[in-house]
Amino acid sequence: MNDAAETWREWMRRYTTLELHGLSDLYEAIGQGITSDDELLRWLGDVAGPRSNPNLLFAAVHFRLLTGAFAPDLAPYFASITPGALPPAGPPPVYPAFRAFWERERDALAAILATRTTQTNEVGRCMYLLPAFVRVAARMGRPLAVVDAGTAAGLTLLIDRFACDYGEGRIAGDPGSPVHLRTEVRGVMPPIAPAPTIVSRTGIDLAPIDVQDDDATTWLRACVWPEHAARRETLEAAIAIARRDPPRLVAGNVVDVLPAIAAQAPPEATLVVVNTNVLPYFSAAERARYAAVLEAIGATRDLAWVAVEWPAYALEAGFRGSFEGIEMPSPALPLTLTTFERGTRRDEVLAVTGPHGRWLRWLLPPGA
Ligand SMILES: C[S@@+](CC[C@H](N)C(=O)[O-])C[C@H]1O[C@@H](n2cnc3c(N)ncnc32)[C@H](O)[C@@H]1O
Structure with missing residues (x-):
């Protein structure tokens, strides 16, 4: 086994468990x-592109199934394709069927692994973005100009719809x-009112998904795990x-x-840059550059940076708060807010949140 295959083995093991x-x-x-499939792991090591990960393999398989392979x-x-789907443990167990599919599909799957990234555009994330926006609006006192970095189809930009x-x-947005969307609030109720006013919304992505294009949106569907009917x-x-009002x-x-997108944001608004589940796809050099770009924007205008990312990546991207002592059962992630207000910088961890915004533990005391 070569190094790339062993890396994939460990990566898949961790992903499966955590x-x-x-x-x-x-x-x-x-x-x-x-x-425990050496041949498949060697293939993964050979064909996967720089932004691939275990989830991308699953999305690629799902995409091929959804598009008629x-x-x-x-x-x-697959419950997304077959109502009353077979249980994966069988009988018969799923792995031999997966293996046979891979044998037939390996070229098509390799092409997807080499060129695409996971683009799970999860609107459930709005459940934690909203309290962060409410906090920003309350602290900085102006309408918001939101820029979503790594936006996929830009669906979370429609938060107030x-x-x-x-x-x-307690329902915020458009009842x-x-x-x-629902979340389980664990402990303190986060701030959800008054509703922040969003005066502009822009998404940036390496490969933005056009919601009017059925083929493109099928990739979004492929990124949702098959059992998750509600999602x-x-x-x-x-x-x-x-589709009625594309961001x-x-x-x-x-x-x-x-930098250019930030410069276009209305000057009377507070610029809010958001990134959720994006930094793992950046290279280390890109995370360092992102930190420098945010810092440079924050030196010229008021800025709020809202992120939900793995702590190590948030720190690499320039977050200066501390995660010490914050309980984060995997795969929970921290919600962080960094503000640059008239040149003064403040970094805080607002909350811990479960996958896809399923639950939320607000860390600040009520009224803070
Ligand atoms: C897992 S998706 C998350 C989408 C969205 N933020 C959400 O939470 O629903 C990651 C997105 O980041 C984009 N991406 C990754 N690296 C990027 C980069 N350097 N610049 C722009 N977009 C990037 C990918 O194309 C993908 O659409």
Whole structure:
């Protein structure tokens, strides 16, 4: 086994244990099979591009199935394709079916692994973005100009078009929206009012997804794990809203284009740069450049930087707060806010949040 294959083995093992366990039995079973499949691991090491990861392999397989690849053996395990799908443990177990599919599809899968990235555009993330925006608006006192860095289809930019339900009748956004998002608030209720006014919204992505294009949006569908029927329905409803009123998307590398996009934000607004689940796809050099770009923008105008990322990557991208002593059961992530206000910088960890915004633990005392 070569180094690249061993790296994939470890990567798949960690991903299966830390991220899939309890959330996708199907992918967990396939991931476990891959960790002891030397031939497949060697292939992964050979074909995967620089922005690939275990989740991209699953998305590539799902995409091929959703776009009609011949798979009478594997499709019956995918709840997104086959109602009443077979259990992955069998009988028969899923791995031999996955293996046979891979044998037939390896060239098509290799092309996807070499060229695409995971583009899970998860509107559930609005459940933690909203309290962060409310805090920014309250502190900095102006409407918001939001720039979403690594935006995919830009769906989270439509945050105020969704119903954000925090339980016990506390609904922010548009209560009548067909997109009804929920989160479990653990502990302190985060601030969700008054509703922040968003005066401009722009998304930046290496490969922005045009919501009007069915083929392009199928990639978004492929990135949703097969068992997650509710997420799939929410995604469809969010795409329908975006089709009527698409957000502005700009193609490019965030670290190259952000300065120009920031300069276009209305001067009377507070610029809010957001990145959620994007920094793992940056190289280390890009994370360092991102830190410098944010710092440079913050030196010229008021800026709020809102992020939900792995702590190590947030620090590499210039976050200066501390994660010490904050309980974060994997795969939970921190919600961080950095503000540059008249040249004064402040970094704080606002919350810890579960995958796809399923739960939220606000860390600041009420009224802080
Ligand atoms: C996992 S998706 C997250 C999408 C969105 N932020 C969300 O949370 O729903 C990561 C996105 O970041 C984009 N991306 C990765 N590196 C990038 C870069 N250097 N510049 C622009 N976009 C990038 C990818 O194309 C992809 O759409």
